[in-house]
Amino acid sequence: MMRFEGNKLVALLLSAGMATTFLAACSINTDKLGEGISELGNAFVTETETTVTQAPETSETETTVATETSEAPAETTPVATPTPSATPLPQRVDFSNLTDIQLNDTFTVSTEDFSESSYVDGTEVLLAKFEGTRFVVSRASNETVANSINLIVNGFYNEAAGAYSRVYSKAKAEYDLKGTIESPYNVVVDFQYTTNGRALSVLMVYDISGVEEDKTTVIDFASFDMLSGQYITFNTVCKDPAGLEKALRSGLANSLKVQPKPTETDAVAETEATTETTAAQAVKTPAAEDFDAIYIAPGPATTDAASNSFATVYGIAGGKVYRTVIDMNAYADFLNRYGASLFIA
Numbered sequence: 001m002m003r004f005e006g007n008k009l010v011a012l013l014l015s016a017g018m019a020t021t022f023l024a025a026c027s028i029n030t031d032k033l034g035e036g037i038s039e040l041g042n043a044f045v046t047e048t049e050t051t052v053t054q055a056p057e058t059s060e061t062e063t064t065v066a067t068e069t070s071e072a073p074a075e076t077t078p079v080a081t082p083t084p085s086a087t088p089l090p091q092r093v094d095f096s097n098l099t100d101i102q103l104n105d106t107f108t109v110s111t112e113d114f115s116e117s118s119y120v121d122g123t124e125v126l127l128a129k130f131e132g133t134r135f136v137v138s139r140a141s142n143e144t145v146a147n148s149i150n151l152i153v154n155g156f157y158n159e160a161a162g163a164y165s166r167v168y169s170k171a172k173a174e175y176d177l178k179g180t181i182e183s184p185y186n187v188v189v190d191f192q193y194t195t196n197g198r199a200l201s202v203l204m205v206y207d208i209s210g211v212e213e214d215k216t217t218v219i220d221f222a223s224f225d226m227l228s229g230q231y232i233t234f235n236t237v238c239k240d241p242a243g244l245e246k247a248l249r250s251g252l253a254n255s256l257k258v259q260p261k262p263t264e265t266d267a268v269a270e271t272e273a274t275t276e277t278t279a280a281q282a283v284k285t286p287a288a289e290d291f292d293a294i295y296i297a298p299g300p301a302t303t304d305a306a307s308n309s310f311a312t313v314y315g316i317a318g319g320k321v322y323r324t325v326i327d328m329n330a331y332a333d334f335l336n337r338y339g340a341s342l343f344i345a
Helices: 006-070 143-178 241-258 305-309 328-334 337-343
Strands: 099-104 107-119 126-140 185-195 199-209 216-225 263-270 273-280 293-298 310-317 320-327
Touching (some): 143 185, 143 216, 185 293, 216 293, 241 320, 241 328, 305 310, 320 328
Antiparallel strands (some): 099 107, 107 126
């Protein structure tokens, strides 16, 4: 059994107390140290986040400056370019000077010649000219008939008017660029009709002349029943459309061969006198297979009732129109009942 003396016991107790106090103090300081470290870590994280957040702001500022610099307009030398004038719309013929032609008691057509020209503003430089004849049905017992025919003929006229606007714009652009033009344009439109009092046919042609590369001839044809407004074709009037067309081709070609040949007068200088000589010119006429299209039109009408069986045959070859008059009785076998009522009865 151990024994402690009084002084030693006191010293031992004091040492134990100091040790306890030291440990308690160390425990408190350790907690404070942990809190300090934690606060230091939070501060580091916050500072890091702040730095990361600010980085895009710096980048955005740099991008904005670059964009503003790229959008700054560069100094350029202005180049004068011609500004084409607006394309004028041809004025429609108002039929103020029309000519009425009564085809029968209930059917009247109207025609009028017209002409208009376009010049460079303030000058006498002609750019384009539009002229010709307008044609419309002005009166019919059946308004639907008049409307159906006028839709076709007005459509063709508007096509010619559009061609006039186009070549005018082309000539105007050429003048604006060069101060001159190669040649003025001329657009001519024409309507020719035939009738036997029962059917009406219209041959429509417009021609563009002036600049060689733009020369054009457009040809169209339409035939109508004057009672119903029905569009007449080979298929509507024939039992054998192909057979009738072939027969008409041959008939037209043969007719052209026997027509009188045109003559040409040449002036020949001989010393002090001039002698005029006339020589028959050999003219090659189209063969049956040369025609691009064949049309048959009723009429021309005359006061003779028997003339109702006459018809006009049109052939188109090489942009030209050839025609002859035939007696449809010779072709009656090709016609159906409806065709016979139009061309023979």
